[in-house]
Amino acid sequence: MTKTSYPIGILFSTTGSYGTVGRTMLHGALMACREVNEDPGSGVILEPTIADPASQLVDYADKAKAMLDQGIRHVVGCYTSSSRKEVIPLFEKRDALLWYPTHYEGFESSANVVYTGTAPNHHMAPMIDHLVSNYGRRAFCVGSNYIWGWESNRVLREDLTQRGGQVLSERFLPVGDTDFSAIIEAIFETRPDFVFNALIGVSSYAFFRQFRAACEERGIDQKTRFPVASCNLSEPELHEIGAEAVDGHISSSVYFASIDTPTNRTFVETYNVSYPEGPAVSAEAESAYLAVRFLALGLKKAGTEEARAVLAATRGQSIDAPQGRVTIDPETMHSFLTPRIGRSRKDFQFDILVEAACPVRPDPYLVRAAPSLETVSRRPQLRVI
């Protein structure tokens, strides 16, 4: 079978404050490129051009523009929502496609983006179910000060309020900040049932370490008294947290390396052999891997790299992925994914506590989950005294 070569861009921050996650995504994408190129039936050869914006928001648009100027029509990339928002106008202007492989907060469906990461209904709803069933309804929220933190907290607050729960406090820090002493004191003062963490990168790792140490100083078992739940905690980040504070954290994701299926065992083994220096395989790596695989399928079916044709060819495509069956929703160009809840272990892996029975349809605008009216949280006006 003759193969057609297509240039593609890979745009991940492999250095900087969230470089660890970026490197695992790069590895996932490159692994998929290699598999596609080696597969005689794939019909395409992918020629990746790699760029590293170094976790600097201002560099994303320049790097993406340089790729599009070279004639690249398809870029797999971005981790943070702010970086995605930064480059989308370029893709829309040039009618190119961004293949975005990260969990995000939803409320977007650009005609020039294919979303292989989770929508909020994949990661938020299962996590809140688990937390309310096992720990309680009083949350303390801490997050990085950008759209991921803001919107994740909003969704959590709405859902908890509907269930009669309460967000006791919300604190946001600039991306990269690592001083949590005041926030940790506030957690001890408010005594929540759990902490919801929407920090990213080094901020998140520092928080886990400092919070565990502060609890130990006070003789508190952090894992059981103040469990920390995240929707963006994966295996390579457990290594960054370090052995002292790694275990007992709740993560809501669609992929964990510990998924025990032949497809995933092969995926993890291939990844580990290919990148023995790490970082470890992660949900983000799998998502980047899937983005490239779907791109290859779309290019093959379309027979051209023209964005509209590839988009049309990708609608409804399915892959037996490491996490299970993944399908691109023709309506939203988001993915059907399988939600799971994991708890971190000392060996930097996750125990899978909860797993959806089948892939869940994406709902980026939460039209099937959220109430029509926003939920208003307020103090009761009458009290029994």
Place this chain on the structure above:
Amino acid sequence: MAVPRYIQNFSRRHAILVSDDRRVGAALSPILTRLGLTMSQRETTETDGELAPIDLDPASDVLILDGDLPRMPPVPRLATNEQIPLAPVVGLVGVEAPSRLKTLMQFGATAFLSKPIHGGSVYSALYLAVNEHARKANMMDALEAHEQRRRLRRFVIKAVLKVMKERGCNDDAAFAYLRNQSMHARVSVETYCQFVVQRSAASDECGSDSGLKLRSAE
């Protein structure tokens, strides 16, 4: 005071697109479907192109009105307030001329959506149109209620004077008495004073109690 609650999920709503351009409908339909809405299109060239109040469900419909129509169809208004359209209106802007924008606002648009339609701006436009429509309707209701109370203030003055004369008290005590009585009757002080004044006028005319009775609002 009630906390304002914004509408954020438009699923199970219906968008009525009033445009003669089929391409607009083709572009909007998949975007609205993604947001959980259904959509129908009306063309002004159709014989039934005009919108009647019965065509609009204020609780679930959103009107998307094309500003490039040669002749805008009248938009049904709230029975209680002629200034507010029956359903939220999004104005589709092709030509950004002040005259077109003004026309769309006069037809009740509380949000604009530029043509060609960009998928990323539809949710924001709906959010603004629906919530601003609700806010304006609430504001107009509040204004109307205040206006009604203002019109009844003359009865309050008359009733205060009447009580001052009958009870030999000052205006503060008279007002406090009337307010207390109105609370017992579970009506506003203005309504109670209107009753007091009208009962007094009727008594003066008939020379006896006219039989007017103030009934509880409940």
